[in-house]
Amino acid sequence: PPTADPLGPANRLVLAPGLLGGTIASSSGRLSVGGKSPLTGGIKESNVGGLPGAALARLGVTALVVEGQAASGQWFTLEVTPAGVGLLDATHLVGQTIYETVARLRSGRSRRTAVLAIGPAGEMRLSAAAIGVTDLDGVPARHAARGGLGAVMGAKGLKAIVVDDSGSDPVPLADAGLFRQTTRRFAQALREHxxxxxxxxxxxxxxxxxxxxxxxxxxxxxxxxxxxxxxxxxxxxxxxxxxxxxxxxxxxxxxxxxxxxxxxxxxxxxxxxxxxxxxxxxxxxxxxxxxxxxxxxxxxxxxxxxxxxxxxxxxxxxxxxxxxxxxxxxxxxxxxxxxxxxxxxxxxxxxxxxxxxxxxxxxxxxxxxxxxxxxxLSAYDPRALKGTGVTYATSPMGADHTAGNALPGTVLPGVGRLDTTQREHQVDLSRYLQKLAVIFDSVGLCWFTRGPILADNSLLLDMLKGRLGREFSMDDLWTMGRETLRRELAFNRAAGFGPQDDRLPDFFLTEPLPPRGLTFDIGDDELRETLAGLD
Ligand code: SF4
The missing domain is CATH 1.10.569.10 (Aldehyde Ferredoxin Oxidoreductase Protein, subunit A, domain 2)
Incomplete structure (x- = not known):
């Protein structure tokens, strides 16, 4: 809930794979980890790769929602298997780093067992705490890093979440022929881009x-x-x-x-x-x-x-x-x-x-x-990458490039390729990218796959049809992007955010950035236009 203490029992920690999760489609196992952020005080979606997204999807989990809180001093591992979910005592793991924790939890288990774990930072409920996630080799080098969701997990008394989908059935496909044919086209398009x-x-x-x-x-x-x-x-x-x-x-x-x-x-x-x-x-x-x-x-x-x-x-x-x-x-x-x-x-x-x-x-x-x-802020100075600066200022996620990153070469439909150092159309570009990022997060595809999909929308639409048996149009997906952003903005408004929060620190506006002398020159009124009308 918007008014919840991020580190209290009422906050929810949500783990949700995407619509294509668990399938053979390339890069489709991304996982959205969400909750109210102790860093921003607003809504947070932190996106991560590795093993657990696909494993949860294969277990038929649409979203794993953790509510409540363990008693002080109690620590647990949450296990998710085909037999159901359960809490195991994790007191012996307290104080261990993420690598140590994962090594102990994976020992003797199937190779495909996925683990999400926090380290000392999450246990201490520090606002910069991340959740470590195992990769293909079982190494916890992927992270749901942004927004301090590791602290939310720590506040619940959860040291780790183990997802073992051994013995689960493959994800059902409504039209296996169409799905396989499209995933092959998709993989080929990725190789050629x-x-x-x-x-x-x-x-x-x-x-x-x-x-x-x-x-x-x-x-x-x-x-x-x-x-x-x-x-x-x-x-x-x-x-x-x-x-x-x-x-x-x-x-x-x-x-x-x-x-x-x-x-x-x-x-x-x-x-x-x-x-x-x-x-x-x-x-x-x-x-x-x-x-x-x-x-x-x-x-x-x-x-x-x-x-x-x-x-x-x-x-x-x-x-x-x-x-x-x-x-x-x-x-x-x-x-x-x-x-x-x-x-x-x-x-x-x-x-x-x-x-x-x-x-x-x-x-x-x-x-x-x-x-x-x-x-x-992420690793893009908003004075030289102004569209990303608009996203930093206006995204419900706070300064987070993954919410809509306007890199050099990005094309705004109907306008063309923009110069990131110029202010023209950057508000429109950020709005477009923020909706697009929501679409990719929702279907579970890695953001890096967007090039081929934007060049040929049928790749995404046919994969969705093959998986779910439902005809989607791009308009449907844009509506989903808009509606999700609208809800996130409403959450933040109820949490106490207002237009005054949608701006960059003053020095980006007043201090020219060497060596080009650029400033962030997109005003508050324009920034307010970015997501106006959604909420
Ligand atoms: S492209 Fe995306 S899914 Fe593939 S390795 Fe990189 S981050 Fe992971």
């Missing part, structure tokens, strides 16, 4: 480092610059070459059947796995935004966040604010690692940092804090 067939499988999401740096929008030293002088050291190309030289995996699927395989396995200098799922957002916010240009240091930071169960985006924003406050020098990787360790250890300083950039800024008197609705 320049983004999903070439750049993402080779360089992963970090292919964006050079692109956004050249645009002048790479968050650097607490969003003080849009260009990082060491960008080439942390670029997708550098990451690729280092992984190859050390014998890691430059391409890896987070879930079975993903044709794109945008993930990776990053080894240390001895060839031992150091971290995986080493993504653009984490690399830029833990790296450039903290002035750190060494992939090995950033990989250690990334892995620590994954062990403790911390959102790497919020943590990168927070560390940069802490650096601005003088708690570390920009570029001091060892000190940054020590600060993350303070969060994991739950020291008083660590608990402040673990509540995110907004709290850290308040405690240490820093006013240059890149947050909207209390949530740290």
């Amino acid at each position: 320049p983004s999903t067939g070439k750049s993402l499988p080779v360089y992963g999401t970090s292919v964006l480092v050079n692109v956004i740096n050249e645009l002048g929008g790479l968050p650097t030293r607490n969003f003080r610059s849009g260009v990082f002088e060491k960008a080439e050291h942390i670029s997708g190309e550098a990451l690729h070459d280092l992984i190859v030289a050390r014998g890691g995996q430059t391409t890896h699927p987070c879930m079975p059947g993903c044709v794109i395989r945008c993930s990776n396995v990053f080894p240390d200098e001895n060839g031992k796995e150091q971290t995986r799922g080493f993504e653009y957002e984490s690399i830029v916010l833990l790296g450039a935004n903290c002035g750190i240009g060494d992939l090995d240091v950033i990989a250690r930071m990334n892995h620590l966040c994954d062990e403790y169960g911390l959102d790497t985006i919020e943590t990168g924003d927070t560390l940069a604010v802490a650096m601005e406050a003088g708690l570390a020098d920009f570029g001091d990787g060892e000190r940054a690692i020590a600060l993350i360790e303070e969060i994991g250890a739950g020291t008083p300083l660590g608990r402040v940092l673990g509540h995110g950039a907004a709290v850290t800024g308040r405690v240490f008197g820093v006013s240059h804090v890149p947050v909207v609705k209390g949530q740290g």
